[in-house]
Amino acid sequence: xxxxxxxxxxxxxxxxxxxxxxxxxxxxxxxxxxxxxxxxxxxxxxxxxxxxxxxxxxxxxxxxxxxxxxxxxxxxxxxxxxxxxxxxxxxxxxxxxxxxxxxxxxxxxxxxxxxxxxxxxxxxxxxxxxxxxxxxxxxxxxxxxxxxxxxxxxxxxxxxxxxxxxxxxxxxxxxxxxxxxxxxxxxxxxxxxxxxxxxxxxxxxxxxxxxxxxxxxxxxxxxxxxxxxxxxxxxxxxxxxxxxxxxxxxxxxxxxxxxxxxxxxxxxxxxxxxxxxxxxxxxxxxxxxxxxxxxxxxxxxxxxxxxxxxxxxx
Numbered sequence: 459x460x461x462x463x464x465x466x467x468x469x470x471x472x473x474x475x476x477x478x479x480x481x482x483x484x485x486x487x488x489x490x491x492x493x494x495x496x497x498x499x500x501x502x503x504x505x506x507x508x509x510x511x512x513x514x515x516x517x518x519x520x521x522x523x524x525x526x527x528x529x530x531x532x533x534x535x536x537x538x539x540x541x542x543x544x545x546x547x548x549x550x551x552x553x554x555x556x557x558x559x560x561x562x563x564x565x566x567x568x569x570x571x572x573x574x575x576x577x578x579x580x581x582x583x584x585x586x587x588x589x590x591x592x593x594x595x596x597x598x599x600x601x602x603x604x605x606x607x608x609x610x611x612x613x614x615x616x617x618x619x620x621x622x623x624x625x626x627x628x629x630x631x632x633x634x635x636x637x638x639x640x641x642x643x644x645x646x647x648x649x650x651x652x653x654x655x656x657x658x659x660x661x662x663x664x665x666x667x668x669x670x671x672x673x674x675x676x677x678x679x680x681x682x683x684x685x686x687x688x689x690x691x692x693x694x695x696x697x698x699x700x701x702x703x704x705x706x707x708x709x710x711x712x713x714x715x716x717x718x719x720x721x722x723x724x725x726x727x728x729x730x731x732x733x734x735x736x737x738x739x740x741x742x743x744x745x746x747x748x749x750x751x752x753x754x755x756x757x758x759x760x761x762x763x764x765x766x767x768x769x770x771x772x
Contacts, residue, residue: 468483469481469483472514474525477515477721479515480512480556481514482514482515483514484515484536485515487537490506492506495532495594497535498749503534507557508557511554513557517686518560518561518630519562520636521536521545521561522566523537523617523623525537526578527566527642528563529569530591534625537621538648540766541628544660548628551690553770560632562633563622565614566579566620567642567651568697570591571591571722573598580605583605583652584603585653588600608656619676621633622680626680632720636689637687640694640697645699646665647665647706647710648698649711650699653745662705662706668716682717686723701765
C-alpha cells in the first residue's frame, strides 16, 4: 500500500463498538494540568478540546477516579458531582463540533504526594518512587506509600467502576483504563513495585489480577464496548522494572480476552507483534498516539509463555 493510499484511509469512517467515527484519527490523552486545584475542569479545557473535535475520537487526559489517586497538581478528577458537571461542559463543547470523547481513568498509586492530594499515596507495596515529584511548591522528595489492604483494593476497584459511570454521566462515550507508564495498575504488574505475598502478588498470574478486576468492574459498569485498555510493556518510566515482561502481558491479555473490550493500546516500541484481525490492514483501526491498536480477542492469541519477537520503533 502506498503512502498516499494509507493516508487516504486515515480519513475513511470506522466503527468502534457503538461509535461511528468519521475518520481514523484518534487524539491521544495528553496531560495539560489545566484543572482547578480541586480537580474540576476549567473553561479553557472546553475550548481546547472543542478545537480538536474534528478528530475521529478524542481520548481525554488522565483523570483521577478517587482523591488518593491524584498524581500532580491541577490534574482533573471524576469522583465528585462538580467534576461531572465540569466535564459535561467539555463534552458538550466537543459534541457541538460533532466530536466524540473517551476519558482516560488514571490512578497514580505511588506517583502522588500529600501536598497534591492531601492524602498518603496508596500502592501495591510500601516502595517509594525513586525520584522527586511535582507539587504546588515545586519538586519534593517522594514519600513511602501505604501498602494497600484487601479492603483498599476492593474500594479502588469500586472507585474505578463509579468513575466510569460518572464519565458516561458527564457525556463521554466511554473510558480508557490506564494500566501503563508506572501508575497504580502498572505497579501491580511489576515485580519491583509489587512485593505482595497474597493473591495480588508473587506469580504473574497473581500480579495481573488487580488489572483484570478493574477492567471487568469498569466493563460491567458501562458496557465493555465503551471500554479501552492502555498498557506499556517494558516501559521503565516512574522507576518501573517489570521483570517478566514476556510473561506478564500474555497472561494479562488472556485474562481480559473474554471481556470484549473496545480496544487495546500499547507503544510501538514495546516489542509486541502487530496482531490484528485476519486479512485486516493495520490502517483499518484507530491508533491513539500512533500506537498499535489490537482487538483484545485477537490479542490473546500471541504466544503464551515465550518472549514476543522484538521490533524497532518506527
